[in-house]
Amino acid sequence: MDEQIREQIALARFKVISPVLAEPGRKQNEYLRKQAEREHLMPHYGTKRYAVSTFKGWLRKYGKEGFDGLKPRGRSDRGRPRRLSDENLAVIEVRCKAFPELTIKLLYEQLLAEGQLGDPPIGYNNLVRIVRQHDWLPGRRRTDVRKRFETGAVNELWVCDFMHGPMVRTDRRRAKAILCAVIDDHSRMIVGHAFAASETVAALTVVLKEAFGLPKRLYVDNGPSFSADLVAKACARAGISLIHSKPYDSPSRGKVERFFRTVRDRFLAVVETESTLNELNDAFTVWLREDYHHKNHRGIEGRPIDRYHASACRVPIRRMSRSELDEIFLVRHERIVNN
Structure with missing residues (x-):
């Protein structure tokens, strides 16, 4: 030109x-x-x-x-190949059909690591165009709209919720694994997590007892586990403000819901099927430590682990001993015994 x-x-x-x-x-x-x-x-x-x-x-x-x-500028890749070979395209198509829940971003990272994006490799936007042009991955569009909100320091607000996961092998049968996760609103760190075979108060209690410190506020939905008296009494004894969202208002818990989407896209999309519950929890812990907590988060423009530690250095972290936690989460029953 x-x-x-x-x-x-x-x-x-x-x-x-x-x-x-x-x-x-x-x-x-x-x-x-x-x-x-x-x-x-x-x-x-x-x-x-x-x-x-x-x-x-x-x-x-x-x-x-x-x-x-x-003025239009000349392409920086002028003279370099900008098309993928038929073999590369076949690999992309097979990967998309084998893992339809993959996001294009994760797909790009995997193909780039495997050297399946040409030499030199094509850019991310080119892969987006190719995948959408061939309709290899189903499109997903957000429908919820919320104004931006964020607390000023760690442990000021935790958001907790359950997510239904894959089928796993237990001692006696196959069961659906259900993830209970607690996310810190300020840092996006996952401060408590566990897959369990049920969505119960017991599963919630295990996660809260293993969480990092204590929050000022705990934001949950109106499910039976979160509405139980045991949870309310435990929060009362620990000095935690327990807040329930409006019924059927999952967008108000947008940060933990967005995290669950990341779990489906980046973890469950590649996790081995038919694993045991312990194997799934071990793999999830490794994934949090090596992937999620150390990946740049667009919402905070940084890594959750860095933001957590930066804030934790400025504010005191409330903690309770193991014996104190066992006491406040103790299930009490009164019975009358007739001799």
Whole structure:
């Protein structure tokens, strides 16, 4: 593409964004949405529609680099292969069909580690385009909308919930493993967790007794396990504010629900089937330690383990001894014995 064509394209782009260069963001968005609904004639590219994000990209480039920023640039991978071989495509297709619950991000990480993305490897966006073009993985779209909320330090708020997992082998039968997980709202650390064969108060008690420290608030739903008197009394003795969400309002527990999605996408999608309950718990502990807690979390723009320790250095961590925890979670029954 010669310099004259590049200037013509830059000029055409400028004509589109120029009416709102000096306007506030709200007016810019309204204008750009209208522009996205119509077709635009661009030199070299012809007539086509553009997304709002494309127009915003032009605005950003113009604001940083001026008119030259609107000129199309040559590809950084010019002269390098940008297509996958038939063998690579076959591997991607087989992997997607074998693990339909995989996210494209995890799929990309696995294929990149195995050297199945070409030499040099294609980028993440190219893999997204290929998978969606062939419809190899089912699409998923979020429907819940919530405003951003976050506490200022660790252990100010824990959110706890259950998630139904895979079938596992127990001593006598096959049963569904149910994960009970407690997430710290500030750091996104999983401070308590365990797979059990039932969704009971006993399973919840095991997790809470093994958790790291004590929270100021415990946010749960209205299920039978969380509504039990034992949980309320234990929180009362430990000085924990027990808060129940509104009925059928799972988005209010969005952080733990989002974590459960990560568990399904990154852990359960690759875990061995028909394992025992102990094997599943051991594998989950390793996965938390080596993957989740040490991966960058987009919600906090960092690793959960780093954010937890950074906050724990600034605030006191409340703890109780093992004997004290056994006492507050002790199940008491009164019986009358007739001699």
